[in-house]
Amino acid sequence: MFHLDPLWADPNLDFVGVDWYPPVTDWREGEDHLDAMAGYDGPHDPAYLRAGLTGGADFDWYYADGADRDAQVRAPITDGAHGEAWMFRPKDLLSWWSNPHHDRPGGVRSATPTAWVPRSKPIRLTEFGCPAVDKGSNSPNLFIDPKSSESFLPPYSSGERDDFGQRRYLEAVLAWLDEPGANPVSPLYGGPMIEAASAWCWDARPFPDFPARWDVWSDGVNWLLGHWLTGRAGIAPLPELIQALGARAGVALDPGEAGGAVGGYVVDRPMRLRDALSPLTEAFALDPVERGDQVRMMSRTGRAVAALDPDDLVLPEDGPAERETRTLDPAAEALRLRFLDAARDYQVGALIVRREAGEGARDVDAPIVLSAAEAAAVARRMLDADAAARRLRIVRLAPSAALRFEAGDRVALDGQTWRVQRLDLDERPRATLAPVVAVDGVEAVIDWTPAPPREPASPPVLHVLDLPSDGALADDARPLVAAAAEPWRPLDVHAGAGVETLTVRARLAAPATLGVTLTDLAPASPHRLDRSARLDVRMEGASLSSAPLAAVLAGGNALAIRAPSGDWEVIAFQTAALIAPDVWRLSGLLRGQRDGAASEGVIPTGAAVVLLDEAVVPISVAAFERGTTLMVRAAPAGGPAAGAGMTQISAVWTGRALRPLAPAHLRKRSIGGDLSVSWIRRARVGGDVWDGEVPLGEGVERYRVRVLDGAAVLREAEVETPGFTYTAAMRAADAPSSGARLEVVQGESLYGWGAPASTSLW
Structure with missing residues (x-):
């Protein structure tokens, strides 16, 4: 009996492992079997x-053979000699764990117990689970595999798919493990009897590619009725879904007899709770009725819970005891159902279900995620409900009988089951009865059409650009980010001082057009159209195109090119000629756009190039981050800032768009022994005006004037007007050399001193 006790008692073992697949239910169709007569509602009934789990088959009784099972002849499990019936109960883990074990060699009880010490080690359910098939809890150990000789359906199973039954079984086991009485704490090791339980099975193969790609994995067909939790763990059981919808509306709903599950449900706009529930109640044949102080869901299917006897009916003086009504409008012959197809990447699916009688067709839109087989069961249920609603039976009741029933009750009358649709409790009580809706199961078929395989995300090319202001009135000084990858998918841009402070700062919906220079770019004067220079670039993304000069002067055809210093120069081009695949020759160049800062050195071949279009977007930054090194990562949108598809760079945002521009037209004039210097202020924002003075974007006009001799600062002064006089006395005191120069910069309260303009003193 206890041949493994030496193993379980071994000090090198920390726990007892059990594969847990005992029969839990003994359900079969109809209403005349023992468990139905005991008052249980079916294999989904939590009670x-x-x-x-701790009673019934293999605990209280067993079946000697198949004939006894069919006849429900249950033999009790007993041990008359020693009162240790638990020894013969495969499900009685608590007694096995709590008692000393005495072997019975030859049927004789040993006086000496085995090495097992009661409650000395925890138990782990190394596996437990249930197939997703009708009545799977009758024999959770069975599996369905057409290729295997050991493939069997559970006893009395119809072979229909039942994800909801699997869910309820797993919930029952987990709830049982949470009961202190069923899973007590050991006084020896201080932990529960069953310390862990592993549900079978979660597949590492990605859903829905497994099971959809049967050409890759031959066992995919077994998923339909198998033990797999993959693709099922996230389903929405209908009772919980109804309660969640009620909770969102602030109403406590009793799901009552609601059963089944859906893959998802869409509420796409604000609506009344009645409207939100309507697709579900129609699809699953439910009636919301008042019970006590709550709304309870009653099923239009199922067995009768009461009977109408002949004594309950009254024969009135002015007519029959009952009458049947039929509507002139016939029931539909066909129903066209549109739904969200779980097997086709959640695209809208449609199917038509027909019946032999009826006329015309109904169109129904269900915002429910279903497989085609589940949708067919829903459509058949709707057709049956449509026909039942047109065949009503009105019976007159005795007053005492009328008080026994409520709307929504199912009653037996003349060998049929009816649903009480309406009760009239006046001086002549009567009940309006409708036929119950037939129970429709889900066929074990599915037509998978998964989304096309997606190539794994590749790390994008990523650039952070700290550019001068584009002159817009918004005066947005945030840095810009550009990225591209093949294949493209939206990216989140994360930034922070370090990994622990990374936050999402921008989302890139489209790839930028990026490239590199293929020829050197020599220095050139800004603001002048260079018709002789040529620049070859290789660009991937949008095609470049030529533009008229007016469009270029208005900001079109702008590129950012990174100089060896790391600064970006904005240039514009008038002409783009395709000279090879993805290779363009640019001419009609305008250098130093936006701020007049053209690179003073050669920009060599291989410099990064970014087309400045709507794909280049700003990222959010805080004022305190200016001048600090930021870690910037671009990774697939919605995911972590990590993984094979992530690119990381470091960037320093200086707020270049806030930097005051260098003063223009710096001129000097000698008056007597003094040197008079003047200049013209330039505007970062809104400077393209022709009437009056350009706006002052810096708030306060102020300038710093320096006299420099090499690196030495001989004199420094601040002025509030665009002029300065370097007097003879100052020059005598400073004694500048022949190489001395005078430098002027404009100030800005947030940025500081801007770009310099300089001239020689002599």
Whole structure:
């Protein structure tokens, strides 16, 4: 009996491992079997499942053979000699764990217990689970594989798919493990009897590619009715979904007899709770009725819970005891259902279900995620409900009988089951009865059409650009970010001082057009159209194109090119000629756009190039981050800032767009022994005006004037007007050399001193 006890008692073992697949239910069709007569509602009934975990088959009784199973002849499990019936109960883990074990060699009880010390080690359910098939809890150990000789359906199973039954079984086991009485704490090691349980099985193969790609994995067909949790763990059980919708509306709903599950449900706009529930109640044949102080869901299917006897009916003096009504409008012959197809990447699916009688067709839109087989069961249920609503039976009741029933009750009358649709409790009580809706199961078929395989995300090319202001009135000084990858998918841009402070700063919806220079770019004067220079670039993304000069002067055809110093120069081009695949020759160049800062050195071949279009977007930064080194990462949108598809760079945002521009037209004039210097202020923002003075974007006009002799600062002064006089006395005191120069910069309260303009003193 206890041949493994030496193993379990070994001090090198920390726990007892059990594969846990005992029969929990003994359900079969109809209403005349023992468990239905005991009052249980079916294999989804939580009370029924809980009772079967520590009772029922293989605990209280067993079937000697198949004939006894069919006839439900249950033999009790007993041990008359020693009162240790638990020894013969495969499900009685608590007794096995709590008691000393006495072997019975030859049927004789040993006086000496085995090495097992009661409650000395925890148990782990190394596996437990249930197939997703009708009545799977009758024999959770069975599996369905057409290629295997050991493939069997559970006893009395119809072979229909039942994800909801699997879910309820798993919930029952987990709830049982949470019960202190069922899973007590050991006084020896201080932990529960069952310390862990592993549900079978979660597949590492990605869903829905497994099971959809049967050409890759031959066992994919077994998923439909198998133990797999992959693709099922996230389903929405209908009772919980109804309660969640009610909670969002501030209403406590009793899901009552609601059963089944859906892959998802869409509420796409604000609506009344009644409207939000309507697609579900119609699809699953439910009636919201008042019970006590709550709304309870009652099923239009199922067995009768009461009977109408002949004594309950009254024969009135002025007519029959009952009458049947039929509407002139016939029931639909066909129903066209549109739904969200779980097997086709959640695209809208449609199917038509027909019946033999009826006329015309109904169109129904269900915002529910279903497989085609589940949708067909829903459509058949809707057709049956449509026909039942047109065949009503009105019976007159005795007053005492009328008080026993409520709307939504299912009653037996003349060998059929009816649903009480309406009760009239006046001086002549009567009940309006409608036929119950037939129970429709889900066929074990599915037509998978998964989304095309996606190539793994590749790390993008990423640039952070600290550019001068584009002159817009918004005066946005944020740095810009540009990225591209093949294949492209939206990216989140994360930034922070370090890994622990990374936050999402921008989302890139489209790839930028990026490239490199293929020829050197020599220095040139800004603001002048260079018709002789040529620049070859290789660009990937949008095609470049020529533009008229007016469009170029208005900001079109702008590129950012990174100089060896790391600064970006904005240039514009008038002509783009394709000279090879993805290779363009640019001419009609305008250098130093936006701020007049053209590179003073050669920009060599291989410099990064970014086309400045709508794909280049700003990222959010805080004022305190200016001048600090930021870690910037671009990774697939919605995911972590890590992984194979992530690119990381470091960048320093200086707020270049806030930097005051260098004063223009710096001129000097000798008056007597003094040197008079004047200049013209330039505007970062809104400077392209022709009437009056350009706006002052810096708030306060102020300048710093320096006399420099090499690196030495001989004199420094601040002025509030665009002029300065370097007097003879100053020059005598400073004694500048022949190489001395005078430098002027404009100030800005947030940025500081801007770009310099300089001239020689002599």
